[in-house]
Each structure stands twice: as structure tokens, then as C-alpha cells.
Amino acid sequence: MADIIAVRDLVKRFGDVVPTVVLHGLTVSFERGALTAVIGPSGSGKTTLLNIISLLDSPTAGELVVDGRDFSAGDINAYAAYRNAHVGFIFQFHYLLPEFTALENILVPHWIGRGRPPGDVVGKARTLMTELGILHIRDKYPNQISGGEQQRVAVARALVNEPRLVFADEPTGNLDRESGAAVLEVMSRMIRELGTTLVMVTHDREIALKADRILELVDGRICKSFLVAEVGEDHARRLLEDRSCFADDVPPPANRPKTRGGPA
Ligand SMILES: Nc1ncnc2c1ncn2[C@@H]1O[C@H](COP(=O)(O)OP(=O)(O)OP(=O)(O)O)[C@@H](O)[C@H]1O
Ligand SMILES: [Mg+2]
Numbered sequence: 001m002a003d004i005i006a007v008r009d010l011v012k013r014f015g016d017v018v019p020t021v022v023l024h025g026l027t028v029s030f031e032r033g034a035l036t037a038v039i040g041p042s043g044s045g046k047t048t049l050l051n052i053i054s055l056l057d058s059p060t061a062g063e064l065v066v067d068g069r070d071f072s073a074g075d076i077n078a079y080a081a082y083r084n085a086h087v088g089f090i091f092q093f094h095y096l097l098p099e100f101t102a103l104e105n106i107l108v109p110h111w112i113g114r115g116r117p118p119g120d121v122v123g124k125a126r127t128l129m130t131e132l133g134i135l136h137i138r139d140k141y142p143n144q145i146s147g148g149e150q151q152r153v154a155v156a157r158a159l160v161n162e163p164r165l166v167f168a169d170e171p172t173g174n175l176d177r178e179s180g181a182a183v184l185e186v187m188s189r190m191i192r193e194l195g196t197t198l199v200m201v202t203h204d205r206e207i208a209l210k211a212d213r214i215l216e217l218v219d220g221r222i223c224k225s226f227l228v229a230e231v232g233e234d235h236a237r238r239l240l241e242d243r244s245c246f247a248d249d250v251p252p253p254a255n256r257p258k259t260r261g262g263p264a
Contacts (some may be wrong), residue, residue: 004032004165004197005053012220022048024220025062030213035188035198035209039240045220046201047169053199054087054167055079067164075099084113088158088196090187092170094150096142096157099202102149103129103138113161121160121185128156132186147180155187166191168200172207179180184210205240209233218245 012023022045030036030053055066058074065071067086071078073199088109095107106125110117117125129135130154133220137145145153151171158166171187172180183205191198200211208214209228214236216224223245228236 002032002066003029003183005030005199006063006065007053008061008063010049010052010064011060012045012052012057013060022220023052023059026220026222028215028222028225030197030199032197033192033195034212035191035200035210036213036215037206037208038199038201038215038217038222039205044217046217048220049217050167050169050199050201054089054092054165067212087165088157088161088163088166090151090154090166090168090171092173094142094154096150096153101139101141101200102134102145104152105142105153106160109157109161125156125160128159128190129153132156148175148183151175151179151183152186155183159190159196162194163190163196166196166198168198170201170203172202172204177204177206180204180207205237208240209236214240216240216245221245 006029008027010023010026011021013019013021026049036210038049040046048057052059053066054073056079058076058079059072063070063072064081069078069082071082096102097108101110101120103125105116106128107122110121126135126138129138132155134149134152134156137149141166142150142153151174155171158168168187172183175183187198188210202208211228213225213227215222224239224242226236226239
């Protein structure tokens with residue numbers, strides 16, 4: 001599979017007075033059409049990485065190529081243009097707009113990007129709702145539906161423009177395991193049908209094991225990156241249990257990639 005996202009020596013540093021390096025020179029690619037699960041402990045840099053590869057935030061240093069275009073320079077206008085046209089987002093907390101119905105919320109990305117949705121787009125939204133099992137709540141407001149239903153509305157909203165890329169940060173984080181598995185199931189099926197690439201942060205190993213690739217971050221570095229089908233599910237489980245990156249196995253400072261553009 002060809003890569004749709006490639007980062008090379010990616011560094012992210014926050015703060016000028018007390019700079020904190022959060023990503024220490026990551027080099028990693030994401031295959032087009034694949035589902036990648038990003039795992040790792042709290043504070044390891046998962047959201048920071050997701051924000052950069054989804055063009056919500058720019059790298060401090062390093063190369064960032066998305067869909068064949070070089071975004072390393074951090075041109076925020078180019079970021080916004082690409083995002084609006086080709087990217088869908090699903091967050092842990094869905095951020096539905098309370099004054100709009102479920103169906104209207106799903107159509108919001110179309111309104112923002114392209115204006116009033118024509119009949120076929122409304123039809124697509126309804127089809128997505130049917131597949132996600134939420135058509136019956138189409139005219140309800142977010143405060144009238146359950147958390148799982150709200151999350152499925154957010155999934156439909158992320159997919160309605162048929163984006164090339166979908167980023168999900170803990171999309172099942174506030175759902176019980178069963179609803180989480182159901183949302184993931186529908187999401188991955190629809191993503192395969194549309195040929196979309198999905199990068200998803202999750203704390204849930206069982207959910208991660210359903211991905212094509214698992215990428216583990218520890219302390220802003222890549223600890224593991226493997227294809228589940230290539231290593232087999234049993235070995236993938238053992239790899240997830242392996243904690244060698246957490247203690248003595250971190251490479252010595254001399255081997256760490258240099259931070260380009262850092263303070264003199
Ligand atoms: N805007 C910011 N300014 C300063 N530090 C930040 C900023 N955003 C994130 N950080 C720091 O970067 C580190 C990585 O944060 P990040 O949100 O990427 O972690 P995470 O792996 O997503 O964690 P979690 O699983 O808790 O969501 C943390 O130490 C965090 O405090
Ligand atoms: Mg996070």
C-alpha cells in the first residue's frame with residue numbers, strides 16, 4: 001500500500017520560555033486505506049502527533065508529507081484548505097452543536113465547506129445514519145440522545161464529505177466496551193468501503209488489535225510499529241504486553257535524533 005502520510009525526523013516543542021520537547025524526531029508512515037491505532041501512555045504525545053499529521057498543528061522541525069504534498073513549512077492557510085476539503089475528525093467528546101438536530105449536525109461540514117447541502121448529500125447523511133443504526137433519532141437534539149448515539153452522529157459527521165483521511169482521538173473513550181466495539185465496527189467497515197485512511201488514538205488494546213497497524217509511542221518516541229496481520233494476532237497481543245520501552249530500553253541520548261531549529 002502506498003503511504004498517504006509520511007513524517008521524517010518530526011520534532012514538536014512547546015513553549016519558548018521553558019521549552020518542552022514532546023515529539024523527539026519521529027519517522028513513520030501511514031498506509032493509504034489502512035486503519036492505524038496509535039497507543040501509548042498518557043502524555044506520550046499521541047494527540048500531539050495526531051494534531052500534526054491531521055494539519056491542526058505544525059511541526060517544530062522535520063518533514064511532513066500528506067497526500068503527496070509537502071506541509072513541512074507550516075503554512076496554516078494550506079493546512080486549513082486541505083483539512084476542509086479532505087479530512088474528517090472524530091474526538092472523544094463529540095462536540096455536536098446543541099441547537100442543531102442529529103441530521104443537521106451531520107450536515108454541518110458540508111455547510112461549512114460547500115454551502116447548502118443538495119438532496120444527494122442529505123440522502124448520503126441518511127444512509128450513513130441507517131448504517132450506524134441512528135436514523136430514528138435524526139430529528140432529535142444532542143441532549144435528547146444517548147452518549148453512544150451522539151458518538152455515532154459524530155462518526156457520520158466525519159464521513160459525510162467522504163474524506164480521504166479520518167482522525168479519531170479516543171473515539172470510543174467515553175462509551176462502554178460494547179458500544180465502543182459497535183462504533184468501531186461500523187467505522188472501519190465504512191472506511192474500507194470509501195477507501196478512507198483512518199488514524200485512531202485509543203487506550204483500548206482490544207480496539208487497537210482490530211487495526212491494520214499499531215503504532216506505540218512512549219515518551220514522544222516510537223516504541224513499536226507493526227502490522228497486525230503480518231505478526232499475527234497472538235504475537236500482536238504479546239507485543240502489546242511487552243514493556244521494554246518503558247524502562248532501560250530507551251536509547252541513550254547520543255542516539256536520539258537532533259532537534260532542528262531548537263534554541264541555540
Ligand atoms: N500546548 C501545549 N503546551 C505545552 N505542553 C503541551 C501542550 N500540549 C501538550 N503538551 C504536553 O505534551 C505532552 C504530550 O501531550 P499529548 O496530549 O500529546 O499526550 P497524549 O499521549 O495524547 O496523552 P493522553 O493519553 O493523556 O491524551 C504532555 O506532557 C503534555 O503536557
Ligand atoms: Mg491525548
